[in-house]
Structures are given as structure tokens and as C-alpha cells.
Amino acid sequence: xxxxxxxxxxxxxxxxxxxxxxxxxxxxxxxxxxxxxxxxxxxxxxxxxxxxxxxxxxxxxxxxxxxxxxxxxxxxxxxxxxxxxxxxxxxxxxxxxxxxxxxxxxxxxxxxxxxxxxxxxxxxxxxxxxxxxxxxxxxxxxxxxxxxxxxxxxxxxxxxxxxxxxxxxxxxxxxxxxxxxxxxxxxxxxxxxxxxxxxxxxxxxxxxxxxxxxxxxxxxxxxxxxxxxxxxxxxxxxxxxxxxxxxxxxxxxxxxxxxxxxxxxxxxxxxxxxxxxxxxxxxxxxxxxxxxxxxxxxxxxxxxxxxxxxxxxxxxxxxxxxxxxxxxxxxxxxxxxxxxxxxxxxxxxxxxxxxxxxxxxxxxxxxxxxxxxxxxxxxxxxxxxxxxxxxxxxxxxxxxxxxxxxxxxxxxxxxxxxxxxxxxxxxxxxxxxxxxxxxxxxxxxxxxxxxxxxxxxxxxxxxxxxxxxxxxxxxxxxxxxxxxxxxxxxxxxxxxxxxxxxxxxxxxxxxxxxxxxxxxxxxxxxxxxxxxxxxxxxxxxxxxxxxxxxxxxxxxxxxxxxxxxxxxxxxxxxxxxxxxxxxxxxxxxxxxxxxxxxxxxxxxxxxxxxxxxxxxxxxxxxxxxxxxxxxxxxxxxxxxxxxxxxxxxxxxxxxxxxxxxxxxxxxxxxxxxxxxxxxxxxxxxxxxxxxxxxxxxxxxxxxxxxxxxxxxxxxxxxxxxxxxx
RNA sequence: GCGCGGUUAGCUCAGUUGGUAGAGCGCGUCAUUGACGUUGACGAUGUCGGGGGUUCAAAUCCCUCACCGCGCACCA
Numbered sequence: 001x002x003x004x005x006x007x008x009x010x011x012x013x014x015x016x017x018x019x020x021x022x023x024x025x026x027x028x029x030x031x032x033x034x035x036x037x038x039x040x041x042x043x044x045x046x047x048x049x050x051x052x053x054x055x056x057x058x059x060x061x062x063x064x065x066x067x068x069x070x071x072x073x074x075x076x077x078x079x080x081x082x083x084x085x086x087x088x089x090x091x092x093x094x095x096x097x098x099x100x101x102x103x104x105x106x107x108x109x110x111x112x113x114x115x116x117x118x119x120x121x122x123x124x125x126x127x128x129x130x131x132x133x134x135x136x137x138x139x140x141x142x143x144x145x146x147x148x149x150x151x152x153x154x155x156x157x158x159x160x161x162x163x164x165x166x167x168x169x170x171x172x173x174x175x176x177x178x179x180x181x182x183x184x185x186x187x188x189x190x191x192x193x194x195x196x197x198x199x200x201x202x203x204x205x206x207x208x209x210x211x212x213x214x215x216x217x218x219x220x221x222x223x224x225x226x227x228x229x230x231x232x233x234x235x236x237x238x239x240x241x242x243x244x245x246x247x248x249x250x251x252x253x254x255x256x257x258x259x260x261x262x263x264x265x266x267x268x269x270x271x272x273x274x275x276x277x278x279x280x281x282x283x284x285x286x287x288x289x290x291x292x293x294x295x296x297x298x299x300x301x302x303x304x305x306x307x308x309x310x311x312x313x314x315x316x317x318x319x320x321x322x323x324x325x326x327x328x329x330x331x332x333x334x335x336x337x338x339x340x341x342x343x344x345x346x347x348x349x350x351x352x353x354x355x356x357x358x359x360x361x362x363x364x365x366x367x368x369x370x371x372x373x374x375x376x377x378x379x380x381x382x383x384x385x386x387x388x389x390x391x392x393x394x395x396x397x398x399x400x401x402x403x404x405x406x407x408x409x410x411x412x413x414x415x416x417x418x419x420x421x422x423x424x425x426x427x428x429x430x431x432x433x434x435x436x437x438x439x440x441x442x443x444x445x446x447x448x449x450x451x452x453x454x455x456x457x458x459x460x461x462x463x464x465x466x467x468x469x470x471x472x473x474x475x476x477x478x479x480x481x482x483x484x485x486x487x488x489x490x491x492x493x494x495x496x497x498x499x500x501x502x503x504x505x506x507x508x509x510x511x512x513x514x515x516x517x518x519x520x521x522x523x524x525x526x527x528x529x530x531x532x533x534x535x536x537x538x539x540x541x542x543x544x545x546x547x548x549x550x551x552x553x554x555x556x557x558x559x560x561x562x563x564x565x566x567x568x569x570x571x572x573x574x575x576x577x578x579x580x581x582x583x584x585x586x587x588x589x590x591x592x593x594x595x596x597x598x599x600x601x602x603x604x605x606x607x608x609x610x611x612x613x614x615x616x617x618x619x620x621x622x623x624x625x626x627x628x629x630x631x632x633x634x635x636x637x638x639x640x641x642x643x644x645x646x647x648x649x650x651x652x653x654x655x656x657x658x659x660x661x662x663x664x665x666x667x668x669x670x671x672x673x674x675x676x677x678x679x680x681x682x683x684x685x686x687x688x689x690x691x692x693x694x695x696x697x698x699x700x701x702x703x704x705x706x707x708x709x710x711x712x713x714x715x716x717x718x719x720x721x722x723x724x725x
Numbered sequence: 726g727c728g729c730g731g732u733u734a735g736c737u738c739a740g741u742u743g744g745u746a747g748a749g750c751g752c753g754u755c756a757u758u759g760a761c762g763u764u765g766a767c768g769a770u771g772u773c774g775g776g777g778g779u780u781c782a783a784a785u786c787c788c789u790c791a792c793c794g795c796g797c798a799c800c801a
Contacts, residue, residue: 405727576761577763580761647749
């Protein structure tokens with residue numbers, strides 16, 4: 001017996017060594033697997049973690065499920081490719097580095113300049129990527145590092161520029177002057193999906209523009225009323241019918257206004273006074289209504305810094321200050337009729353927390369409702385169809401409805417950002433001339449200043465990683481991929497965009513199954529966060545309890561799409577299980593191997609399966625029982641019930657193999673019947689060998705470590721040993 | 726407003742096509758120095774959120790109500 005079994009299992013001393021051996025073997029790369037070309041591919045693209053810091057429990061969960069599927073398929077004889085990478089996460093990364101520089105040096109990005117800031121970000125990202133790679137290894141991920149990718153490296157930039165041009169040429173990307181979500185804090189536009197709504201108390205003011213104005217209006221933002229150009233009422237509203245079409249000149253808080261009364265069915269006659277003051281420059285809906293009524297005046301009264309741009313008493317004030325001034329003015333002029341408490345959903349920017357200010361701006365957009373030339377479908381339809389038809393299956397299934405619901409509400413996607421870090425818009429201008437795709441060689445061309453929404457490049461992930469737009473062997477062999485595994489939080493951000501981009505670029509799906517994970521919460525059900533101080537660092541867990549224990553704790557009881565509570569207590573329980581497994585191995589290898597060797601004579605070796613005929617009827621039953629477990633576990637993994645598969649093997653190993661079979665074996669092994677002893681010894685070895693194989697995808701390290709000492713070892717690593725049938 | 730999910734043991738949660746309610750932790754009793762620092766055996770606790778329906782049979786399917794959570798939209 002191996003000396004190592006004399007001591008308790010030491011995950012910290014084992015896991016790093018084993019990972020290094022696996023990596024050195026090259027077997028994470030499917031090209032190096034035996035008979036690689038004859039194997040059917042099985043492919044998972046790792047959702048690239050943001051290069052903003054370190055991995056958290058959510059990453060650990062995702063990586064574990066992916067690794068389970070990859071290891072399982074690899075053992076089953078597939079050319080298992082798991083391609084790792086990181087995401088440059090444009091806004092998130094830039095704002096993080098900017099914040100750090102502001103804190104350390106008191107400098108803004110404008111103090112540093114574009115070039116210097118980008119240099120700083122590159123350095124930060126390089127370090128961050130290294131940290132993430134190291135952590136991914138600690139978590140046991142058997143991914144192919146030789147194919148590692150980054151959403152902002154040269155190859156991915158080529159893919160981004162190529163696709164941008166393709167979409168531009170198809171008329172799906174356009175530059176348009178429209179209301180955008182402007183983040184005054186981050187000084188950039190953001191997409192509708194990057195908005196987080198926060199409920200806050202607010203006041204609803206009801207008033208008239210002036211004494212002789214015939215209609216009262218209600219608003220929570222009186223300061224914007226200096227930008228009003230019209231009052232809209234419902235066409236059927238008897239109260240206001242006589243005013244429709246009339247125009248009025250008035251002065252509101254020192255600002256002259258020209259107001260037209262229009263009738264629009266969008267107006268809810270039951271809300272407020274049933275009349276809306278239209279501020280086209282600072283409200284999406286008002287802009288649309290103004291368009292319908294051919295109101296050309298869309299002057300802005302608020303700038304990018306959320307300050308007033310009008311003359312008079314509001315000049316240069318912050319919007320919040322201006323609001324108080326306007327309310328005071330309304331009171332002085334006796335125009336205020338009502339002041340009510342209300343709650344309101346404030347739009348804030350996901351990354352910076354800045355309060356969104358709708359502003360009209362010239363930006364780049366992807367049009368989702370336009371028919372694609374030659375395809376006869378819109379991008380929206382391209383996103384819907386594969387999920388509707390079942391070509392792409394979402395697990396759990398009920399998220400398909402959420403997905404449809406989101407797409408049906410989808411509007412054009414604003415893809416340009418006023419930040420410096422990220423793929424720069426591949427468009428060049430010279431006077432009135434425009435070139436898209438590649439930089440023109442001649443002098444005098446200036447590239448668009450803006451960069452692309454980070455999700456534009458993420459959307460290409462399943463194929464940009466395989467070499468697209470070049471016609472590579474990898475692309476031909478490994479795409480479409482099989483499964484995509486990520487948290488339900490980014491279903492819209494990412495899954496939908498991947499389907500959109502892949503359908504458009506390759507006319508196929510990016511993957512066949514989407515497995516959504518829930519969120520990992522603390523023992524009280526709160527989200528894990530730095531500010532709450534309730535974070536559980538997966539790397540600390542690996543050190544304290546072992547990666548294997550951490551993986552089991554993440555998997556067992558964790559159903560797809562459902563949040564799960566995590567505690568150190570739970571992880572400790574699976575450390576106990578690792579110890580149990582270790583002791584099972586110790587028992588079998590100490591007490592059984594010597595006896596089993598009785599059967600080893602002549603040329604018969606450990607590697608050749610023993611004759612089952614030696615076993616007693618009861619022992620045949622025990623083998624059959626494990627056959628059942630084997631096929632159940634296999635079916636569970638096939639059908640993505642990894643939580644159930646893990647629990648079944650756990651239960652079998654502890655409460656069948658250890659508690660019952662080993663217990664009943666003790667007297668047999670201590671007895672005098674040599675042949676009974678030998679067959680029982682063989683039985684135990686076979687059961688242990690089988691349990692290790694079944695458990696390997698879940699607890700890769702300890703199973704590999706024990707396997708290396710098994711006389712039944714038939715492959716260089718358990719990682720590439722055969723999955724039992 | 727539209728949509729989705731949840732409600733099962735003290736706690737955290739499973740329960741795949743309808744077929745006598747499960748696990749882990751915790752709790753109680755007993756055993757155990759051992760393959761096991763981290764053990765075993767046995768045990769108690771459930772009107773499966775309320776009500777109605779379909780069925781020979783419902784935690785599971787249908788309707789309805791309540792509460793909790795989430796997404797989207799509105800937010801003048």
C-alpha cells in the first residue's frame with residue numbers, strides 16, 4: 001500500500017500537484033487525446049470572467065458545472081474542448097481603473113489622456129487575467145489553456161471589425177440622432193439593459209406654466225419644463241378637446257416657451273391631470289410623441305453634466321438644485337396647485353450608479369426590427385426562432401418565457417460608448433466621406449472617437465474564439481458548441497446577443513443548450529458582496545477545505561436557475577466526505593489488496609477484469625446495484641441533473657459502500673475461507689474503482705489521487721479513464 | 726400593468742412520466758478507539774401555503790385566493 005494512505009487526506013498538498021500533472025500531460029487539449037480525430041467533439045466555451053478582479057462563488061459554481069460536463073464527456077470518449085478566456089468588460093474595467101487612479105493620484109482620465117489611461121488599463125488587465133487564470137486552475141478546471149482567448153486581443157478585434165462591417169453593409173447598423181441613456185457620472189451612453197431601476201420617494205407637482213395657460217400639468221421633474229414644446233392630451237378627453245391645435249406663448253421661470261396643444265392616444269387621461277407637458281429632448285416618449293406631431297423644436301435644456309443650459313435664474317444649475325428653484329418660483333407665482341408624495345423608479349447606471357439623464361445624441365445603433373437583406377427576417381426573429389423551435393433549449397425551461405418576454409420588448413440596441421477602453425468603432429471619416437471596417441491607407445482620415453458596447457464582442461464569443469472570420473479547422477470542427485453555462489442574470493445581456501450575432505454571422509446557433517445557474521447567497525439569503533463583508537472566497541475555501549469539498553457543496557442541492565445559500569458548515573460536510581472516501585480507499589487497499597492478489601497467478605494481471613463467476617450470489621447483487629447507480633448517474637448528467645447525480649454517488653459511497661458493504665466485509669476478510677476472502681477483496685476493489693470513476697467529474701482531485709494507487713489503474717490518469725457503463 | 730418563480734421536517738432544500746412523503750444539518754437514545762481527528766445504529770418532528778376541481782390515486786395536473794421573491798414595462 002501507498003504510504004500516503006497512512007495519513008489523513010491533505011487537499012492542500014495534493015490538489016496543486018495533481019493539476020500540474022494534468023496540465024503537463026496536455027490532455028486538456030482535445031487534439032492530444034488518444035485517437036483524437038476519431039472522437040466526436042463536445043464543446044463548451046467558458047463564459048469569460050470580467051478582467052476586473054477576482055473570481056467569486058458564482059464563478060466557482062459555473063466553472064464546476066462546466067468542468068463536470070467536460071470531464072464526463074472526456075471520459076466517455078469525446079474530443080472534449082473547454083475553451084477558457086477573459087472579458088475586457090469595457091465600462092466596468094475602465095471605471096474601476098479610473099476610480100483607483102482618482103483615489104491614489106487624484107487624477108482624472110482627462111488629466112492622463114487617452115494613451116496613458118489605456119496603458120494603465122492594459123497593465124491592470126494583464127495582472128487581473130493572470131489572477132483569474134491562477135484561480136481557475138485552483139478550482140480544478142480542465143480547460144484547454146493553449147486556446148485561451150481574450151475579448152479584446154488582436155484576433156477578436158478582427159472578428160469585431162469584420163462583423164461590424166457586415167452588419168453595416170446589411171443596413172442593420174446605423175448612426176442616428178436619438179434619445180439615449182446618458183450616464184453623467186460615467187460620461188457615456190449605456191444600453192437599456194445596463195439600467196438599474198431604484199425605487200425612491202418623489203413629489204408629484206401639479207401646476208400651470210402661467211396664470212393664463214388653460215391646462216394644468218403634473219410632473220416629478222419641474223426643472224425639465226423649461227424645455228417643453230407642447231402639451232399632449234388624450235384625443236377623447238372632453239375636458240381638453242377645445243384646446244387641441246391651439247398654440248400659446250408663455251414665460252416659465254424666466255424661459256420663454258411656445259406650447260402647442262396636441263392630441264395623442266399614448267396619454268393616459270386618468271394620470272395626473274390627464275395632460276402631459278412634452279419635453280422631447282429629455283424624454284424618450286416625449287420625443288416619440290413630438291415626432292408624431294411634427295414638432296421640430298427639440299432643444300436641450302440639460303447638458304452632459306446634468307446641468308441646466310437655459311438663461312435666467314436656472315442658468316448652469318444642477319438639475320436637482322434647479323428643481324427646488326422652479327418649485328419656489330411656482331409657489332411665489334401661485335401656480336402650484338398640488339404637491340403629492342409618490343414613489344418613482346429612478347433609472348441609474350449599473351456600473352457607476354449615476355442617475356440616467358435622457359439626452360438626444362448622435363450614436364451607433366443596431367436595428368432589431370428591420371428585415372435583413374437576403375434573409376427575409378429581422379434580428380429579433382433570428383433571436384426568437386431557435387428557442388421557439390427547440391434548436392436551443394434553455395434549462396430550466398421556464399426561462400424561455402422570460403427570454404421571449406424580453407425580446408418582444410426589445411428596442412434598437414445602442415452600441416457606441418464614450419469611453420476609451422474597448423474596441424473602437426471601426427469607422428473613419430474624411431469630410432463627408434465614411435469608411436467602415438478597415439482603416440483607409442490615405443492621409444486625412446479620422447477614426448470615430450467612440451468604442452463599442454462590451455457585449456458586442458461578447459456576442460461573438462462562441463466563434464471568434466475559434467478563429468472566425470478565418471475558415472479555420474477549429475471553427476469547422478467545434479462550432480456550433482454544445483452547452484453554455486452561466487448565471488440567469490446575464491441571459492439578456494449575453495445569451496440573446498450571442499444568438500443574434502451567431503445567427504447573423506454564421507446562419508446557425510451558437511450552442512444547443514443553455515444551462516442557467518442561480519446566484520450563490522450567504523446563509524441568511526443575502527447576496528454575497530464586499531460591502532456587506534459576507535463574501536466567501538472560493539480560493540480561501542479551496543485552501544481551508546479543499547476544492548473537491550467546495551465543488552460538492554456548490555453542486556449538491558443546487559437546481560438550475562435557483563438561488564442557493566452557502567455556508568462554511570455545508571462545505572465542511574463535504575470535507576468530511578472526502579475524508580470518508582480516503583478512508584474507504586485506505587481500508588480497501590490495506591485489507592483487500594493482499595487477499596485479492598491470491599487470484600493473481602500466471603499472466604493474470606490487475607488490469608484484466610476478474611471473472612464474476614467467483615462472486616457469491618449476494619456479491620452479484622451488490623455489483624448489479626452499482627450498475628443501477630451507474631446508469632442513473634449517467635442519465636442524470638445527460639439530462640443536466642448534476643445536483644442529483646452528485647448526491648446519488650455521495651449517498652452510495654458513504655451509506656452503501658462504507659456503511660454496509662465494508663462493514664459486512666470485515667468478518668469475511670478476517671475469516672479463513674481463502675476464496676471468499678479473495679472474491680470479496682476483488683469486489684471491494686471493483687466497487688471502489690467504479691465509485692472513483694463516477695465521482696471523478698465532481699471531485700477530480702481526490703479521486704485522481706486515489707486512482708493513482710489502484711492496482712486496477714488502466715490509464716495514465718483517471719481524467720482520461722473510461723466512464724463506466 | 727404584463728410575465729416568471731417560490732410556499733414540503735426546527736433550519737437549508739430535493740422530490741425526473743401522478744402510485745404509501747425524502748436528504749443534509751440540527752435534536753434524542755444507544756453503541757464505538759475504529760478503515761474514519763471527520764464513526765455507526767435506531768428514533769422523533771410533516772393537515773406538502775388556504776380553498777375547490779380532475780382521477781381508482783395529487784406535493785405532482787387544472788382553477789382560485791393569500792403571502793414572499795424576481796424580471797420587464799410604466800413612472801407626464
